[in-house]
Amino acid sequence: MSRVELFERIRRDRRLDPDASVRTLAERYKVHRRTVREALANAVPKERKKPPPRRSVLxxxxxxxxxxxxxxxxxxxxxxxxxxxxxxxxxxxxxxxxxxxxxxxxxxxxxxxxxxxxxxxxQMHLEGMVPQQHLPGEEAEVDFADVWVRVAGQVMKCHLFTLRLSYSGKSVHRVFLSEGQEAFMEGHVEAFRALGGIPTRHIRYDNLKPAVQRVCFGRNRVESQNWVKFRSHYGFDAFYCIPGKDGAHEKGGVEQEGGRFRRTHLVPVPDVASLAELNERIAEIDRAEDSRVLHNQRVTVGFNFAYEADLLAPLPFDDFDTGTTLNPKVGRDSRITVRQSHYSIPARFIGRRVRVSLRANDVVVFDKATVIARHARMTRRGDSHDQLDHYLEILLGKPGALAGSTALATARAEGSFTSAHEAFWSAARTAHGDGEGTKALIEVLLLHRRLPAEAVTAGITTALRAGSTSPDLVAIEARKAAHDAGRALLDERDLADLGLDTAVIPVITDDMPDPRLHPPTAPTSQPAGASVISLHSKRELPASSSPLPSVAIYDQLLRRTKGTTA
CATH class of the missing domain: 1.10.10 (Arc Repressor Mutant, subunit A)
Structure with missing residues (x-):
């Protein structure tokens, strides 16, 4: 007898004999009284509780x-x-x-x-792509791609920013140290400036952290406040793709463009002095790629972009400040700490707070509206960059600290502390001792604030040839070199205006005829070993047409005798 049949018989017996007790029914069917009560309460027996399935060893x-x-x-x-x-x-x-x-x-x-x-x-739906139509001037796509660059001899991982117009395929690329918000917005500014306008409908993105704080249901996103300000300033909307691999197909043009540009123009690994130099080179490549013809297109990218450029929204009058503003305090080591990296500041600002604009590739330090320091941005925690010029006033009182300073090591590595400086320092210490010789070098280094580096180096070389380690002599010779370089530059411009060959007249001195009135002739051959030395002639004052002043009134002083009054 099944449990359902048992319940049915118990309920039937109770209908036929309402006075039958629970105990009587339980004894009749040999079940527990609890089962009888359950049958009388509900015609359908409860399902038995199944034990939890045993976990498989597999x-x-x-x-x-x-x-x-x-x-x-x-x-x-x-x-x-x-x-x-x-x-x-x-x-x-x-x-x-x-x-x-x-x-x-x-x-x-x-x-x-x-x-x-x-x-x-x-397989109720098939995987594939549906061709889309993009109207000119309306849409663009943005993405980052990883790229390796050798900067000043050091290989580092950077990030290639790409903005691609969906209609013409015109792309703008820039390389940054990170994918931070400063680089993200600065890439847009550079791209808008290169394109001369802004897409009127929207720009497609994946869920980049610089723009999106939280991914919500569907395509709803919580954007960062600074990114909202940026979009509002330039007047465009953001279209966020589906997270994951499926979303990559919604902006497949820029996904393919980043890899193509990296394979075509950044192989082998670029070797540059700075990222600014690399970005200038990339800007030239972007302009040259206007002659490229895309797949299934009959005209060039530049031809389509010439039509699309007129339909872009105009740029705002002012650029958006993409840098993050910070106000660190200058420590006793004449450094500030920005994002766990350390940068040197001129020593006169020790103990004060300065304003820092943290940008994609640079760190610019201001005192009010004046730029007092500029460094290449560093991304690794604990890194530091010191400029020797920032410590010269301190080193005048502590010359012994120069030899082991990080600023000197950095200057040597970057090439600003040349072999001429090394030779002058060695000669000065030999002539005056370590302390006084180092002070003489520091006075020479202070000349870099007022004179070009080439002129100071030339002054050092001339002083060493003369057997002198005097900072005053270096200053005099550096000023002469700067003056000669400026005059030579002006003379070359004048000769270029006249259409003359600068190789014929390398230097024009005061005692030479004016090339505008007397064109130069072919140079005569000089005897072997002879050298031509041109000295600046003494300039004469122009003749004055005014009469000389009279001194007759002073003759009265000769006629004065003792005892007379004035």
Whole structure:
């Protein structure tokens, strides 16, 4: 008798004999009184509680087996996994011996059928791409791509920013140290400036952290406040793609463009002195690529862009300040700390707070509206960059600290502390001692604030040739070199205006005829070993047409005698 039939008979007996007690019915059917009460309360018996399923010893290997079976769905028919082969791979490749062959066979037989059914359900829609039409001037796409660059001899990982117009395919690329918000917005500013306008509809993005704080349901996003200000300033909307690989197809043009540009123009690894130099080179490449013809197009990128450029929205009058403003305090070591990196500041600002504009590739330091320092941005924690010029006033009182200073090591590495400086320092210490000789070098280094580096180096070389280590002599010779260089530049411009060859007259001095009135003739040959030295002639004051002043009134002083009054 089933439980349903038992309940039906108990309920029938109660209908026929309402005075039958629970105990009587329980004894009649040999069941517990609880079962009788349950039958009288409900005609349908409750389902028995099923014990929780016992965990299979094969459960840790479910994912490994599923991967093999899923791979079989696209494998040749005669090269699929057998159950024995699956068991062998679990033991040999993954060291899984907890389950026996029978357990594996049972799971594979069941799971293979389930995966085939899931595949048929997914094939209700097919994977593919639907061609899209993009109207001119309306849409663009943005993305970052990783790229390696050798900067000043050091290989570092950088990031290639790409903005691509969807209609013409015109692209703008820039390389930054990071994918931070400063680089993200500065890349837009550079791209808008290069394009001469802004897309009127929207720009497509994936869910980049510089723009999106949180991904919500669907395409809703919580944007960062600074990014909202940036979009409002330039007047465009953002279209955020679906997260994951599926979203990459919604901006496939820029996904492909970043890789193509990297393979075409950044292989082998670029070797540059700075990222600014690399970006100038990339800007030239972007302009040259206007002659490129895209796939399935009959005209060049530049031809389509010439039509699209007139339909872009105009740029605002002022650029958006993409830098992050900070106000650190200058420490006793004449440094500030910005994002866990350290940068030197002129020593006169020790103990004060300065304003810092943290940009994509630069750190610019201001005192009110005056730029007092500029450094290349560093991204690694604890890195530092010191400029020797910032410590010269301190070193005048502590000359012994120069030899081991990080600022001197940096200047040597960057090439600003040349072999001429080294030779002058060595000669000065030999002549005056370590302390006084170092002070003489520091006075020479202070000349770099007022004179070009080439002129100071020339002054040092001339002083050493004369056997002198006097900073005053270096200053005099440096001023002469700067003056001669300026005059030579002006003379070359004048000769270029006259159409004359600068190789014929390398230097024009005051005692030479004016080339505008007397064109130069071919130079005569000089005897071997002879050298021509031209000296500046003494300039005469122009003749004055005014009469000389009279001194007759002073003759009265000669006629004065003792005792007379004035």
């Amino acid at each position: 459960e840790p290997a479910y994912g490994l087996i599923d991967e093999m079976l899923i791979a079989d769905l696209s494998s040749p028919r005669k090269q699929k996994h057998t159950t024995a082969r699956i068991y062998q791979r679990l033991v040999s490749e993954h060291g899984f011996t907890e389950a026996g062959r029978t357990t594996v066979y049972t799971y594979v037989a069941r799971r293979r059928t389930e995966l085939v059914g899931e595949l048929r359900e997914r």
